[in-house]
Amino acid sequence: MIRFFILFLFTTTLFSAHVERFRWDNGTTYLDFLQKEKLPIKGLYYNLDKDDQRLTEEMRAGVHYQILKDNNDEIKQILLPLNDELQIHIYKNNGSYHFEAIPIISTTKTQAFTLKINRSPYLDIIKETGSKKLAQIFVANFKHSLNFKIDLRKGDTLVMIYDQKYRLGEPFSMPILKTAMIEMRGKKHFIYLNKDERYYDQKGHEVEGFLLARPVRGARISSYFTKRRWHPILHKWKAHLGVDYAARRGTPVVAAGSGRIIYAARMGTYGNLIKIRHADGYETRYAHLKSFRRGIHRGKRVKKGQTIAYVGTTGRSTGPHLHFELRKHGRAINPLKVVQVTTKKLRAKEMKAFKKLREQYNKSIERTLLNNTKYKKAPKTKKVCYFFNKSCSTKVSTSP
Template sequence: MIRHVFLLFLTAAALWSAVVERKPWPSGESFLRYLEHKGLPQKLYWDLEREDKELCEEIRAGVPYYEMTDDNGTGLLQALIPINDELQIHLKRNAEGGYDFEMIPVAYQVIEDSFALPVTRSPYQDIIAATNNRKLAHAFVDAFKNSFDFTRLRKGDIVAVAYKEKMRLGRPYGLPSIEAAMIKSRKKAHYLFRYHDRYYDEKGREVEGFLFRKPVNHVRITSRFTLRRWHPVLHRYRAHLGVDFGGRTGTPIYAAADGRIIFAGRLGGYGNVIKIRHRDGFMTLYAHMSKFRRGMRRGRYVKKGQVIGYIGSTGMSTGPHLHFGLYKNGRPINPLGVIKVAKRTLYGKKRKDFIRYAEGMKKELGEAVAQNRKPLRLDDLSKTRYCLDDEALFCDINATRIGG
């Protein structure tokens, strides 16, 4: 179905000499304001179900989105606006001159690579020099920062990396994922493995360093986190970029970690919202609050466990609850994978599965070192236009002109 949608895009582009532009989503722009700026009916937003209204508040400033417009000046024909790395809004002008709204998957390819490099300056600088990929260098350093002291490295030490990266239309999409990595310093190898979205050493001990507490006490989870899922009854894609905790109006809400408030106010379908920026690129969001605790305003520093507000039902809400969102470097992650009292150590079947996985990845890294395997360069990858069936619109440059 998705394939046919985009093939229709291509036909429309060819017939109408349409132009496709790639743009960054403006800072402070809401989906409602976008509709207003484009002269589109705001009924498109108000007719959405509650979950889709909430998702419209998740569009990130700076995220690349695509618009198809007609050379003849008839305005917007179609638009693709990512909500997260997996799901995007598709707006399309219909035969009656109105517009249709749907959520569809984001099409991308996953590149897998492994390589080894001698340390000449620092892992960060050496990875950039070899790959021209700053995000990959940052991901490597970020993964090891809680388990290795980089000041111990000497010239000639070895780093090895196995990673995955999404590519969309010949461009990196999202953040690279370090699957396994090794630093060999003073003849000793230090390993790190990604397992179920968490990092562990070779003995199955977690190496994450930042812990969050639950934002509410003694309440039940009413909706869990998902980036993308197909609803078997509604026959469409859904997502929920946080965890909902059901509770009585007025139940205290606590800051999940130390940080500084960067937003306190109304935010569309999320109602009363507080956003807190934490260290290591984390940000938390607390939505549908009945009210804020006195003094909670932008710029205020709060401590972990400090009351910041109270459960409510403001915005697009069917009952009192807290929608709790957690973001790393601007991207939503599952809060339930981070909220805990102490670091984890794997036991039983999970540990056996992990050891088996880690041994395979250690072999991959060892081969990269033995073969002196060089990394893929980002500029070489970007020269290739990945023409996916459901992205045919953007691949046929004879039918469209791609700007931005």
């Protein structure tokens, strides 16, 4: 395995240890990782409950993780970020390794910049910020209303304001676009992220409108989406990155949106799994299926509402149900925020709140244009406690 690694190194007053930072490779599984690091597979995988096992499947290519080693190069602790809120913490205590899921500590900074279009909004945003994700979000939200190819000219103005999470002074997780303005042929076009986490134009009309159908008709929801949740009885952190629909075995499962099937086979704790890729970076997943409908296979195009499979209990599952996930650019999002809502129009009260928010955003855009603010890298965090035992008592600090 080729590892991309940077050593940032450290000595503390408590003990001598060093932290190595790595990048998770494409195709590497959590089990591969344990094997490579010679860590106990039984204790750190097979003895875990099914939810924790499921979490280990969330490791994604490109994610940076850290390993803390002592003087003898023995692994003391490992941090594996799963999403922007939760991470796996593997640590050695009393001679054996333990597994736990713990929250990620990060800070959020609002960034703003303006630029003159040179090549295309997509390429220019990447050049300015280094973020492909930000460029994708921008283009996806304007593509239904504007035609950049026809109307955009070199030298047109673009403004963007977004939130970026930082962990150890490095950008971390998906940036969140708050507002953007693009001026074409002297006319300004805006999008605003509203309180309901959807984008609207200056008139208060929703701009994106990705519509989803309920994947199982008339089924009861037995488990909701959560990125991280403290389980009061088990006394541990958990995540459920989808919605569970309880239904009888054999109940038809329909495609929540039109798209192309990119996976239809067994996959670990998911059991029989279908993945569908939709427009604008969306992907839906259907797990624990009893079977696939005849003719449903990888590469096939499906329409919204078309039956693709049948409810079952394959993989790690306690009873017949559909585990349904929605991802955008790879990141799990709550399907219930998107499901069965037609393009939204704001009601009077919501419109009033939206207009207030729009005013604030417009002021920020004006300020950015006046100052010609350039993208600023957040300052490196001087001392961060990120390897810790519960109360953060074992500190490993990093410095630039």
